[in-house]
Amino acid sequence: MVERIRFEGVSKQFPGRGGPTVALADVDLSVRAGEVYGLIGRSGAGKSTLLRTVNGLERPTSGRVLVDGVDVARLGGDELREVRRSIGMVFQQFSLWGSRTVYGNIAVPLRLAGWSQARTDARVAELVDFVGLQGKAFARPRHLSGGQKQRVGIARAIANQPSILLADEATSALDPQTTTEIVDLLRAVNRELGITIVVVTHEMDVVSRLADRVAVLSQGRVVETGGVHDVLSRPRHPESLALVASFTKAVPTEEEKAELGREVVGRRISVVVDEQVVSGPLISRLARENQVDFTVVHGGVARVGGLPYGQLGLAVHGDDPDVERFVAALSDRAEVLPW
Numbered sequence: 634m635v636e637r638i639r640f641e642g643v644s645k646q647f648p649g650r651g652g653p654t655v656a657l658a659d660v661d662l663s664v665r666a667g668e669v670y671g672l673i674g675r676s677g678a679g680k681s682t683l684l685r686t687v688n689g690l691e692r693p694t695s696g697r698v699l700v701d702g703v704d705v706a707r708l709g710g711d712e713l714r715e716v717r718r719s720i721g722m723v724f725q726q727f728s729l730w731g732s733r734t735v736y737g738n739i740a741v742p743l744r745l746a747g748w749s750q751a752r753t754d755a756r757v758a759e760l761v762d763f764v765g766l767q768g769k770a771f772a773r774p775r776h777l778s779g780g781q782k783q784r785v786g787i788a789r790a791i792a793n794q795p796s797i798l799l800a801d802e803a804t805s806a807l808d809p810q811t812t813t814e815i816v817d818l819l820r821a822v823n824r825e826l827g828i829t830i831v832v833v834t835h836e837m838d839v840v841s842r843l844a845d846r847v848a849v850l851s852q853g854r855v856v857e858t859g860g861v862h863d864v865l866s867r868p869r870h871p872e873s874l875a876l877v878a879s880f881t882k883a884v885p886t887e888e889e890k891a892e893l894g895r896e897v898v899g900r901r902i903s904v905v906v907d908e909q910v911v912s913g914p915l916i917s918r919l920a921r922e923n924q925v926d927f928t929v930v931h932g933g934v935a936r937v938g939g940l941p942y943g944q945l946g947l948a949v950h951g952d953d954p955d956v957e958r959f960v961a962a963l964s965d966r967a968e969v970l971p972w
């Protein structure tokens with residue numbers, strides 16, 4: 634495993650009238666070469682600030698941000714410009730130059746890097762093709778749709794063959810269909826070009842389709858990390874739970890659990906949804922074998938990227954030993970969480 638980015642004890646405070654705002658507090662994270670890493674969390678959690686430390690747009694108050702072993706936080710001038718050249722970035726609002734054509738926008742980083750006209754022409758043509766903007770090279774941004782503008786943003790960000798792409802809410806200004814297309818394009822950037830991507834998003838749907846691993850931030854701290862599927866199907870921290878609950882509508886929040894606890898009779902369990910649970914009559918078969926009944930009192934199954942997510946909240950009814958046997962048998966085959 635090659636490590637591409639490592640955050641070591643990264644903290645950031647912004648000065649403010651009523652005292653400093655803590656944007657990041659002692660963040661330790663590591664991003665592997667070739668993966669898509671998602672930073673998720675509520676508004677104000679510190680996601681953008683953390684992302685922007687990678688290319689030096691934001692300097693940590695303390696800690697180190699190592700990109701391929703070099704501490705970006707200490708660099709300035711030419712050295713920082715050099716590192717930035719290997720890091721592309723895309724933004725929610727595209728940040729294109731309105732007076733330049735698609736070609737002109739994509740060519741900017743190549744010109745800055747001193748590419749010849751002929752090389753630039755060839756590279757821009759290749760990029761226009763790659764991002765699916767054939768025939769639009771001489772259009773101006775105002776004649777492009779949001780999705781097309783973001784394609785230009787992506788082409789510009791990868792023009793110089795960076796090893797890292799930072800995406801800050803890159804799909805947040807787009808409708809669902811266009812979001813899907815841009816997610817597909819970012820996946821192609823990752824898989825076909827081998828570019829490591831760090832993506833900040835509040836859209837759980839996007840992170841579930843794009844990221845390999847995620848970190849959940851809350852008030853500047855990392856509260857949970859893991860494989861995207863693990864975190865989305867078994868969120869452990871209340872903050873992750875709240876994010877996932879809002880996405881799948883299938884994982885009860887603490888408040889919902891408490892409310893159901895007052896209303897529902899029977900032994901309450903949550904079954905983590907996986908392929909086994911949804912592909913056959915596992916739960917009803919085990920209930921029959923152990924002579925118990927159950928009611929689904931909460932939850933659901935969301936399917937994203939072909940994988941099922943969610944939890945099923947069950948109230949199990951029967952004699953105590955039967956209920957115990959049923960829960961034990963189910964726990965052997967699926968992940969069962971207490972309420």
Ligand SMILES: Nc1ncnc2c1ncn2[C@@H]1O[C@H](COP(=O)(O)OP(=O)(O)OP(=O)(O)O)[C@@H](O)[C@H]1O
Binds near residue numbers: 654676682
């Ligand atoms: N330039 C700045 N000056 C002062 N405070 C800032 C600045 N940038 C960010 N902050 C504060 O730092 C905290 C983290 O902000 P950040 O934008 O990183 O969060 P976020 O998780 O990306 O949220 P959002 O999705 O709303 O952008 C917030 O309290 C924010 O108000």
